[in-house]
Amino acid sequence: MVAVMAAILFAMGRIPICECGYVLLWTPASDVAGSSQHIADWYTFSHIIHGFIFYWVLWLLFRRSSVCERALGAILIEAAWEVAENSPWIIDRYREATIAVGYTGDSVLNSIFDIVWMLVGFFFAWRMPVWVTILVAIFFELLALWVIRDNLTLNVLMLVYPVEAIKVWQGG
Incomplete structure (x- = not known):
């Protein structure tokens, strides 16, 4: 599935790695051009x-399936x-509805690792008590909100129902 996704992204014209020509383990908030690359x-x-x-949704829907079968479902989702997010429609939506005016989409490498990171979260949720997972999610959301004025909650909100006051606040 990951190889098929990578092939689709290549066919869509996504760059394999950052146009800068090198690969970083971590891109700091100050490197706006390198974000998602x-x-x-x-x-x-x-x-x-x-x-x-x-993990939670697939556990609720497919309790009789093994964790590995549910992980495959998570990879598919x-x-x-990743393919939808890197489509011209979503990229343009990010540009018009959020502060990501110069957003050009993810590199293929970044999209592959987004799946790896999702799997880290999936297996973390499988092994940890629900309350720990919820606390970690809240911590991650608050940390990202504090550092980059964005997080999953705001990202979804701004894509679905943009709020001008939030856009202005995110712009600093």
Whole structure:
């Protein structure tokens, strides 16, 4: 599934790695151009939270399935999102509805690692008590909100129902 997603992203014209020509393990908040181009960035926390959510939803819907079967379902969902997220329609939506005016989409490398990070969250949620997973999700959301003025909650809100006051606040 990951290889198919990568092939689709290549066919869509996504760059394999950052146009800068190198790969970083972590892209700091100050490197706006490198965001979503390397292995991890502040949005990595959102993908880990995707894993938490996918674990719980797939557990509720498919309790008789093994954790590995549910993980495959989570990979399918995340891979589909990565393709959709890098479509011109969603990229343009980010540009018009959020502060991501210069957003150009993810590199293929970043999309592959977004799936890896989602799986980290999925297996974390499988092994940890629910309350620990919820506390970690809240911590990640608050940390990203504090550092980059964005997180999964605001990202979804701004894509679905943009709020001008939030956009202004995020712009600093």
